Amino acid sequence: MDNDDDLEILGEQLYTRIFHIHSENAGKLTGMLLELPVLVLRRLLQDEAMLATAVEKAVKALHVDMHQETRKEEDNDSMSSDSLGEQLFELVDIYNTGYSQKITGMLLEQDKEAVLKLLSDPKQLEEQLNAALKTLQQQRVEETNVSDASDPEDNEGLGEKLFLQVEELDKLHAHEITGMLLEMDADVLRQLLRERTMLEAAVHKAQAALST
Known part of the structure; x- marks a missing residue:
């Protein structure tokens, strides 16, 4: 399977899982997690606890990004x-x-x-x-x-x-x-x-x- 196709499928599966918990920012959170290696993404989909932790970290990072958007040019x-x-x-x-x-x-x-x-x-x-x-x-x-x-x-x-x-x-x-x-x-x-x-x-x- 092509890597891009594989990543797209993983992204769809992640989005479905995340949408049930964080519907408002599901797209952004999924995009953040898709920056992780494919092997890690597969492991997240197999381990609910690990996925929950990863999503929680992404949520925190998203909030930080929103507040510090203007400081990223330093x-x-x-x-x-x-x-x-x-x-x-x-x-x-x-x-x-x-x-x-x-x-x-x-x-x-x-x-x-x-x-x-x-x-x-x-x-x-x-x-x-x-x-x-x-x-x-x-x-x-x-x-x-x-x-x-x-x-x-x-x-x-x-x-x-x-x-x-x-x-x-x-x-x-x-x-x-x-x-x-x-x-x-x-x-x-x-x-x-x-x-x-x-x-x-x-x-x-x-x-x-x-x-x-």
Whole structure:
């Protein structure tokens, strides 16, 4: 089957599913999801939970696009770099690992060509995602063995709070910078959340590393 015909059929199936939930923006949401690789689209149609998550992310992205339409002409070079991070994050987030930000940061440590390969090759993306997830889970076990197990604020919770503050300082590179900062110890992350000046210094350092 021709790729265009295959994509058209997948688009019709996606539109039918999405229309029942978001009839008003079904066309736009379907168009956004059709930017994903064909293999991922087929998986979405087979997995209701994964489809629901993808649609929810698309809805949020659509709202952001509507509010920020006039700002898209800023710094094309930075935008192109951050765009890769955003596209990769959206694909990683579909898998609902609970470590989306950190895994994205780990994958973005590769060169640009390798990241572009991940965006176009869902099989390779899934392999690297699983490898990164395994590494993070092992680290989590090791950290749990030496930390206070009664602490309700885990690393993912810290990551979410950290991302919100980093986004205020550098919206374009928030995902990448947060991923870099999450390599720090949990105690240091908590201190960054408490002390704004310390967070700003850490963000500036990460920005300098990204620009090299």
